[in-house]
Structure formats: structure tokens, C-alpha cells
Amino acid sequence: MNMSWALFQKAGLVQTLRFPGVIGCIDGTHIPIIAPSVNEGDYVNRKSFHSINVQIICDAANIITNVEAKWPGSVHDSQIFRECTLSTKFGHGEFTGYLLGDRGYPCLPYLLTPYPDPEPGPQQRYNLAHCRTRARVEMTIGMLKARFQCLQRLRVTPERACDIIVACVILHNIATIRGEHCPSEPNISSDPNHEHPDPPTDIQDGRAVRDTICHNHFL
Numbered sequence: 001m002n003m004s005w006a007l008f009q010k011a012g013l014v015q016t017l018r019f020p021g022v023i024g025c026i027d028g029t030h031i032p033i034i035a036p037s038v039n040e041g042d043y044v045n046r047k048s049f050h051s052i053n054v055q056i057i058c059d060a061a062n063i064i065t066n067v068e069a070k071w072p073g074s075v076h077d078s079q080i081f082r083e084c085t086l087s088t089k090f091g092h093g094e095f096t097g098y099l100l101g102d103r104g105y106p107c108l109p110y111l112l113t114p115y116p117d118p119e120p121g122p123q124q125r126y127n128l129a130h131c132r133t134r135a136r137v138e139m140t141i142g143m144l145k146a147r148f149q150c151l152q153r154l155r156v157t158p159e160r161a162c163d164i165i166v167a168c169v170i171l172h173n174i175a176t177i178r179g180e181h182c183p184s185e186p187n188i189s190s191d192p193n194h195e196h197p198d199p200p201t202d203i204q205d206g207r208a209v210r211d212t213i214c215h216n217h218f219l
Contacts, residue, residue: 019129020217023097024057024065025137026105028077029145031069032153033161043158045073052154052161055080056169057099058140062176069165072158077104081111098209100134107206112213125218126210144172146184 030051036043043050051073057066068084081087081101089095090110099111107113114127145151148168154161 019133021097025134026057026101027137042072062140067169069162109209122218126214
């Protein structure tokens, strides 16, 4: 499977809740599927059901700017990002700004995560702004699933499921741009089909960037 789609731009920074330089928020979501006939075990996630683990990046307007829909449910969020084309482009300096992700991702110079044990003051304020800003991607995923109830469980092959997921993303963006009402209020508190396993070890360069932003903007 090789299904990804992107409208990722260098411009259009997401300036939300005073968190500087954000160009997108990232998260993974599991789309349940029926058990495939080939490599069935690869699709069993940590919650013991078959799924496609889909990487979603959105902007402040709930537009999905990047989707990676090709990975079996057993694959970790951090691996999906590490191996996607967008990660390579960030690493080569093709984008100016940051992604915000939860602690399922490593802290990188271009992908900022929360402090695991924030000290009172700037670190707590950083985490609060990070959480409130990153909630946008949880809301976007909720809107996507509310608009397309088929994503509750796809009864097709993994290859076909990935095609359907990307098609739903494109249609979601069209509906959002046209200002169409979402059929139900999304629950942004937590994705019931997505787990947050132990985070990978932070990378020093990412921590240094995080500390600099914390010091410069959250004192």
C-alpha cells in the first residue's frame, strides 16, 4: 500500500493561543477494518482490533493538510512520521515552523511535544498552550469521522480501505472550505480508537528548541 495525500504549504502559519510558529498539528487515528486475509497479524493494534493507523496533520481551519493512510494498525505513530516524505522535507529545512504532536512522537526541532514532567511556571504554560493548540487535530479527526460514518469500520481490503480514507479526507476538506455544517459535534476529548503508548526517547536537539520557545514566549 502507498497512499498519502498532501496540501502542505510553507506559508500560512497557525498562530493559535499564542503558540508561535505552528504550521500544523499532528496525530494518528485508527480506522477499524475487517481482518485481512494476508498478513492479518500486522493489522492488530495495541487494543487488539484490526485497523489502519492513519496520520493526520491539520491547520487552524480544520483543513487536513497531510494524510498518510497506508500503515497497518501495529505500526507506531512515531514510525509513520519518521518514514513519511513530509518528515524528510522537514529534516531538509523545506518548511519554516513547527508541528505540534503528543508524547507518542519524539521531540524534534520541527515537531514539538509537551514536557513530560513540567515545572511550575513557563513549562506548565507551554504545556497548556500546546494542549489547547493541538486539540485542533483531535477536533478535525472527530469531524472527519462524524461526516463519514463508514470510517467506524471498513469492511473492505486494506488497500481499498486506504483509498476510501483518503477520499473521505478530500471530501472533508471540500465540505470545510464550503462551510458545510458538520452533522454532529465531534468529541475532542479522546479518540477511543487511538492509544498513546510509552513515548519514544526525546532527541536533545528537539528539547533545546522546546526550551528556547518556552523561555522566549512563556515566561
